[in-house]
Amino acid sequence: MVDVVWLDNGILRLGFVPALGGRLLSLVFEGHEVLWRNASLVDSDLQPIGHQPRPVSGTMGDWVNYGGDKTWPAPQDEWLGPPDPILDSGPYTASGDLVLTSAPDPRTGLRLSRQFTLLPGASSFHLRLTAMNISSRPVRWALWNVTQLPPGIVHVGLDGPVVELIGSVSCQDGVIPVQSTVGKLGFPGSTGWVTHFGTEVSLTQRFTVDHDAEYPDSGSPLEVWIESPQPEPISWLGGLDPPDHIVECEVLGPLTTLAPGERTVLDIDYEIGGCG
Template sequence: MVEVRWLDNGILRLGFVPALGGRLLSLIFDGKEVLWRNASLLDDSLQPIGHTPKPVSGTMGDWVNYGGDKTWPAPQDEWCGPPDPILDSGPYTVSGELVLTSAPDPRTGLRLSRQFTLLPDASSFHLRLTAVNISPRPVRWALWNVTQLPPGVVHVGLDGEVVELIGSVEHRDGVIPVQSTVGKLGFPGSTGWVTHFGHEVSLTQRFAVDLGAEYPDSGSPLEVWLESPQPEPISWLGGLNPPDHIVECEVLGPITTLAPGERTMLDIDYELANRHSA
């Protein structure tokens, strides 16, 4: 069995599996699961099904996608993950009320931490991400938080450009409808919020945008990725074989040069509401 940690304030219930890359793997609001989780790999108690978790490296076709909410370094083409045996699939330690911290990663020079704060009697929580340069050399990375969700309409706070980064995704005026595709949009014109409207629950993420900073992927503080099952693994994505219809809301921090011992942080506020009150 793997260790599972829970935070519960009577309105929200958050479930974490430190051994699986420090992921938030359950977010229950008003009795409803909000996140997408791979039901073929984990049961409702967040225990593995039919396999023993272990760190994984290789191509996208080798990635074990458990789902949930996780943190990676960007730009992706410089990180070459996922999969990744330390930051994505390695075990994280737990401290405080709930701070999840990775092992030091010699490839990126980073140690990542994810600090969750759940307030009493609130349908919201706060996530603070930190990346520390633990290497003896300067490194240059951005924090990149990925929240995997079931199919739903996505609304983006927008005041400017939208760029197609991968594939083709239908969108108009900051609205991305439900669709079967594989692709990603970048939002250089993000105003610092994104809302996913699921079947019964909406999830809004709010974050600061530094207009003078450099962001990955054509200057995108926010990206939205869609995937759906395909007839065969996608060769141009390293053999990725989408297990389901998935929406990813991805919040990014500025690309930052870190001297040894320096850190960069990214704060995200999550707000949940029932659809009839959204």
């Protein structure tokens, strides 16, 4: 058994598993699950199925993808995860109402924290991400929050370019339709919001874009990743074997050089509604 922390205000019910990389693994609105969760690995009570969670390293083919909402450091090609034995798959501690904090990671020099605020009677919540340099050297990273969702149409607030980062994903005027593909788009022209329309519910994320800052991946404060099951593991993605049709809405902060003891923060507001 792993410890599960629930927040419930009568409209939203959020379920967190600190032992699984500090993930938000359930977000329920009007009886509907908003997030994608790997039903072969975690049950409806957010307990692992058929295995004991442990820190994992290796290639993408070794990654244990539980789903949900999690935070990583970017750029990915410098972090080299997931998997990652501390920031992705290591246990986080839970404190207050509710802060999830990673162990210190000597390789990146970071400790990550995720602070959730759920207000009474609201169909929204706030997430504040913090990356602190716990090393004795300067480090340069961006915060990168990844929200995994079921298939749906994605609308992006856009006032500028779109770039293909990996593979091929169709996008027209900031609208990404449902499609079976593997790939990622970056949005240097993001205006600071993205909405995913699922079958029953919508999820909007709002964030601040600093137009004077440098962002990873061709200057992208927002990225959208789509994956779908393939005939065999994808060799050019480290053996990644997509378990399902998944959409990722990924919000990034600016690349920031942190002296020892300094921190960078990224704030995201989540709004949940119906699709009718």
